[in-house]
Amino acid sequence: MVFSSIIFLYFFLPLCLLLYFLVPGIRAKNVILLLFSLLFYGWGEPVYILLMLLNITVNYFLGRLMEWEPDKKKRTLVFAVFFNLLVLGFFKYYGFLIESINGLLGTSLPVRKLPLPIGISFYTFQTLSYIIDLYRGKFKAQRSLIRFGLYISMYFQLIAGPIVRYHDVEKQLSQREISARRLGKGLAMFLFGLGKKVLIANLVGELFDILVSGQTQFSTLGAWIGAIAYTLQIYFDFSGYSDMAVGLGHAFGFDFPENFRTPYLSSSVTEFWRRWHISLGTWFREYVYIPLGGNRGGAAKHIRNILIVWALTGLWHGANWTFVLWGLYYAVFLLIEKYVVKKRVPVLGNIVTLLIVVVGWVLFSSNDLAEVGVRLSAMAGFGALGLTDTAALFYLREYAVWLILGIVLCLPFAARLKTGLLWKHRVLTGLIALLILVISTAFLVTQNYNPFLYFRF
Amino acid sequence: MSEHKDSKLKKILSNAGRYRLFGVFVSVLLLAVLAAHLLIPDKHFSEQEKRVLTQVPALSWDGLKSGKLTSQAEEYAADQFPGRDAAMSLKMGISHALGQRISHGVYYMQDDTLAETFPDWDRDLETRTEEAILAFAERHTDVPMYFMLAPTRIGLYEEQLPANAPHADQNAYIDGFYRMIQDAVEPVDVRFALQAQKQSGKEVYYSSDHHWTTDASYEAYRVLAGALDISPADYRKSIVNNTFRGSLIAKSGFVLPAYDSIAVQTDDPKFRYFVRRTETNESFSSCYFPEKLNGSDPYEVFFGGNFPLIEIETTADNHKTLLIIKDSYANCLVPFLLESYEKIVLMDPRYYAYGADALFLTEDVTEVLFLYDAATLAADTSLWRVLDER
Numbered sequence: 001m002v003f004s005s006i007i008f009l010y011f012f013l014p015l016c017l018l019l020y021f022l023v024p025g026i027r028a029k030n031v032i033l034l035l036f037s038l039l040f041y042g043w044g045e046p047v048y049i050l051l052m053l054l055n056i057t058v059n060y061f062l063g064r065l066m067e068w069e070p071d072k073k074k075r076t077l078v079f080a081v082f083f084n085l086l087v088l089g090f091f092k093y094y095g096f097l098i099e100s101i102n103g104l105l106g107t108s109l110p111v112r113k114l115p116l117p118i119g120i121s122f123y124t125f126q127t128l129s130y131i132i133d134l135y136r137g138k139f140k141a142q143r144s145l146i147r148f149g150l151y152i153s154m155y156f157q158l159i160a161g162p163i164v165r166y167h168d169v170e171k172q173l174s175q176r177e178i179s180a181r182r183l184g185k186g187l188a189m190f191l192f193g194l195g196k197k198v199l200i201a202n203l204v205g206e207l208f209d210i211l212v213s214g215q216t217q218f219s220t221l222g223a224w225i226g227a228i229a230y231t232l233q234i235y236f237d238f239s240g241y242s243d244m245a246v247g248l249g250h251a252f253g254f255d256f257p258e259n260f261r262t263p264y265l266s267s268s269v270t271e272f273w274r275r276w277h278i279s280l281g282t283w284f285r286e287y288v289y290i291p292l293g294g295n296r297g298g299a300a301k302h303i304r305n306i307l308i309v310w311a312l313t314g315l316w317h318g319a320n321w322t323f324v325l326w327g328l329y330y331a332v333f334l335l336i337e338k339y340v341v342k343k344r345v346p347v348l349g350n351i352v353t354l355l356i357v358v359v360g361w362v363l364f365s366s367n368d369l370a371e372v373g374v375r376l377s378a379m380a381g382f383g384a385l386g387l388t389d390t391a392a393l394f395y396l397r398e399y400a401v402w403l404i405l406g407i408v409l410c411l412p413f414a415a416r417l418k419t420g421l422l423w424k425h426r427v428l429t430g431l432i433a434l435l436i437l438v439i440s441t442a443f444l445v446t447q448n449y450n451p452f453l454y455f456r457f
Numbered sequence: 458m459s460e461h462k463d464s465k466l467k468k469i470l471s472n473a474g475r476y477r478l479f480g481v482f483v484s485v486l487l488l489a490v491l492a493a494h495l496l497i498p499d500k501h502f503s504e505q506e507k508r509v510l511t512q513v514p515a516l517s518w519d520g521l522k523s524g525k526l527t528s529q530a531e532e533y534a535a536d537q538f539p540g541r542d543a544a545m546s547l548k549m550g551i552s553h554a555l556g557q558r559i560s561h562g563v564y565y566m567q568d569d570t571l572a573e574t575f576p577d578w579d580r581d582l583e584t585r586t587e588e589a590i591l592a593f594a595e596r597h598t599d600v601p602m603y604f605m606l607a608p609t610r611i612g613l614y615e616e617q618l619p620a621n622a623p624h625a626d627q628n629a630y631i632d633g634f635y636r637m638i639q640d641a642v643e644p645v646d647v648r649f650a651l652q653a654q655k656q657s658g659k660e661v662y663y664s665s666d667h668h669w670t671t672d673a674s675y676e677a678y679r680v681l682a683g684a685l686d687i688s689p690a691d692y693r694k695s696i697v698n699n700t701f702r703g704s705l706i707a708k709s710g711f712v713l714p715a716y717d718s719i720a721v722q723t724d725d726p727k728f729r730y731f732v733r734r735t736e737t738n739e740s741f742s743s744c745y746f747p748e749k750l751n752g753s754d755p756y757e758v759f760f761g762g763n764f765p766l767i768e769i770e771t772t773a774d775n776h777k778t779l780l781i782i783k784d785s786y787a788n789c790l791v792p793f794l795l796e797s798y799e800k801i802v803l804m805d806p807r808y809y810a811y812g813a814d815a816l817f818l819t820e821d822v823t824e825v826l827f828l829y830d831a832a833t834l835a836a837d838t839s840l841w842r843v844l845d846e847r
Contacts (some may be wrong), residue, residue, distance in 0.1 A: 001527075001531075003535075005531060005535075006531070006538055007530060007531045007533045007534035007535070010487060010490045010494065010534065010538070011491060011494075012485060012490055014484065014487035014488040014490075014491045015491070017484050017487070017488075018488060019486075021484075023761070043527050044524060044527065045524060046522060046524070046527075048706065049520065062683045088737055179477075180476075180480045180481055181475040181476045181477050182476075182480075183477075183480030183481075183484065184475070184476030184477055184478065184479035184480030184481070184483070185476045185478075185480070186480075187463040187479065187480055187483045187484070188476070188479060191483075191611040210592065237779040251480070390621040390622075390623055391621075391623045393620075393621040394619070394620070394621035394622055394623055396676060397619075397620070397621070398557060398558060398559065400556060400786050401556055402555075426476060426479070427475060429479075430475065430478075430479040430482075433479070433483075434483070437483070437486075438547075439547070439548075439551065441538075441544060442544040442545070442547040442548040442551070443548050444535070445535055445538050445541055445544040445545060445548070446544070446545050446549075446710065
């Protein structure tokens with residue numbers, strides 16, 4: 001199930017709200033949330049509820065085991081990490097691995113493609129943060145299976161993050177403020193996120209599909225509009241989803257970390273990655289980069305660590321070599337900023353960074369390297385269709401309003417507007433949020449096009 | 458007392474209070490929609506979209522396992538959403554106001570009409586169809602054959618398309634098609650006649666439907682009469698529907714400022730004929746079905762819609778039998794032809810499961826007319842099958 005669907009907005013959510021606020025006591029509320037989370041998770045592939053239950057139970061007991069047998073703590077940790085990565089690897093990377101082996105060795109091992117359990121990349125990372133931090137002694141193991149299950153499977157951020165570390169929500173699992181005030185603010189945040197997804201991401205996504213998906217030839221204009229449309233689509237899709245998750249969490253009494261802070265306004269690539277998908281960056285930093293040694297131990301080791309982290313970050317985004325390349329592409333720019341161009345020039349830096357990011361999304365959204373080459377050379381002025389083509393001109397006008405709206409909402413004032421609205425002008429906030437709900441509903445009722453980009457991760 | 462009330466009101470309207478109010482209001486709103494959804498009886502058919510709506514999915518273990526149940530439940534929730542029609546109108550109203558000019562392959566033209574797009578056509582399919590026609594004509598050299606390929610709105614009103622609208626050149630398609638078949642089949646090119654009608658300010662097409670008007674089909678018929686060497690009937694026009702909203706509205710969701718009206722060629726009371734659907738062996742004494750005017754597709758007033766094979770026997774008594782291999786563009790034109798033939802056989806290859814040759818064994822076909830619109834023919838995979846089948 002996805003948030004931006006009629007069935008979620010008008011069946012799942014009201015029923016969940018009703019029961020959640022009706023039942024007394026935090027334990028019963030947790031049970032309700034867990035049940036709804038499992039229903040949400042199993043919606044697309046019911047059999048995977050078993051996978052989720054297995055994942056919860058195994059990791060719960062591994063956590064307890066660390067406390068029962070402190071001297072075998074390390075062995076338990078290694079096993080737990082191995083187990084979780086194995087499950088992730090089997091479902092997400094098995095086909096990719098076999099295909100890569102076949103490609104390298106010329107073998108023809110059979111490839112079995114399993115449907116990807118939704119959110120597996122996200123909840124596996126959450127589970128690992130629990131296990132690793134538990135090993136590090138940051139907190140005690142969760143004693144309640146219900147609370148632990150809720151932490152792993154909570155439907156707000158199950159599908160597309162933010163990746164919540166256990167110690168961020170540990171207290172809230174057993175004690176949190178549940179109030180109408182939080183409900184109102186959380187729902188307002190949720191509706192703003194819904195608008196980002198339904199009224200911008202989906203529409204510029206249509207434009208990207210028309211101009212790029214399935215096309216083999218491009219004009220310079222068409223390739224640029226396609227790239228810009230995707231740049232907007234992925235930001236509004238992903239940050240809209242994160243806003244919805246944070247908003248729902250808030251409504252139900254949880255505080256999740258912020259995942260995006262106007263990333264396209266960054267003046268360097270380093271800054272971009274501090275403002276884009278913050279919870280993923282934090283995760284890799286805490287559980288991979290620093291354990292590898294970080295920037296201690298000389299330049300050679302530092303470069304090695306950066307390359308490892310970014311190859312993995314790329315691979316996390318999808319089981320394909322284009323994603324690995326995309327990760328390494330960023331590693332190169334991060335290293336250049338670290339060792340070569342250390343000076344930050346405000347406006348020029350912003351423009352160069354944005355250009356690097358847009359080209360990065362071309363890598364990210366292409367199916368193979370040949371497509372990357374064709375699209376980039378068209379953007380550089382060597383398109384097979386010349387500088388412009390009628391389809392690009394037509395659809396540019398067709399979607400102009402949504403493109404402009406998207407661009408405007410990436411500007412600094414939009415960020416100030418959002419926080420200003422949420423904190424100061426609450427009547428206006430409420431009215432805008434309701435308007436977004438009505439219009440989004442109208443678009444969702446009609447929309448057959450509604451896939452979440454981050455579903456395959 | 459009143460002071461107490463005031464402070465209560467103040468509390469509600471305070472910043473914290475406003476969120477409280479908003480949270481409760483939105484929750485109640487969502488629950489109210491849910492309740493309305495459950496209380497309002499489900500609809501079977503959507504008039505606005507002209508399609509059957511998804512019903513409550515049946516619970517089954519297999520459906521659950523395969524994921525069909527849940528995807529059907531999602532469709533059900535969207536299809537039976539209370540106020541779905543209003544929501545769709547709102548969506549299209551906003552989109553159109555903000556500049557949308559294409560929806561599901563339908564253009565909103567500059568003159569406030571709707572036109573189906575004409576995409577670049579499949580050349581292999583075109584060749585296959587042309588070869589099938591040539592071979593068919595070769596097998597029946599004693600029977601004269603004619604081909605009327607009518608342009609659709611996009612071919613005749615190209616200048617009304619939105620700027621830069623991607624589309625293929627329909628006139629080039631028609632020209633190329635005629636050129637390939639003209640040695641064996643006589644082209645009946647109606648484009649000049651329709652152009653003249655357009656110039657005179659008359660409606661050639663319904664603004665909301667992909668068909669041509671009966672007025673236009675009469676002009677085409679006059680050209681055809683010349684080719685068939687029959688004396689053209691007079692146009693006894695009568696308007697049977699003033700509130701026609703055609704298929705392109707349903708397909709695109711666009712809202713148009715005006716209604717269309719449907720005209721028919723009134724039957725001559727002195728002239729009798731019978732219409733028989735061979736598949737079901739039903740007979741009728743008219744080619745008009747007025748009850749269809751209130752149905753989901755009022756254009757079905759002509760012959761009740763499309764059927765595999767329809768035989769019309771008249772009192773013309775001239776031993777002439779015309780076989781018309783056609784799509785729905787023919788339906789409003791055929792009534793003009795009735796008085797010139799003793800028998801007319803209408804075959805719609807999209808629904809006809811047998812070969813065209815077999816008809817020559819049972820019918821004494823004296824002429825063959827192919828009547829298609831360019832958009833249908835360019836994408837049609839049934840004509841060559843029917844002609845090749847032996």
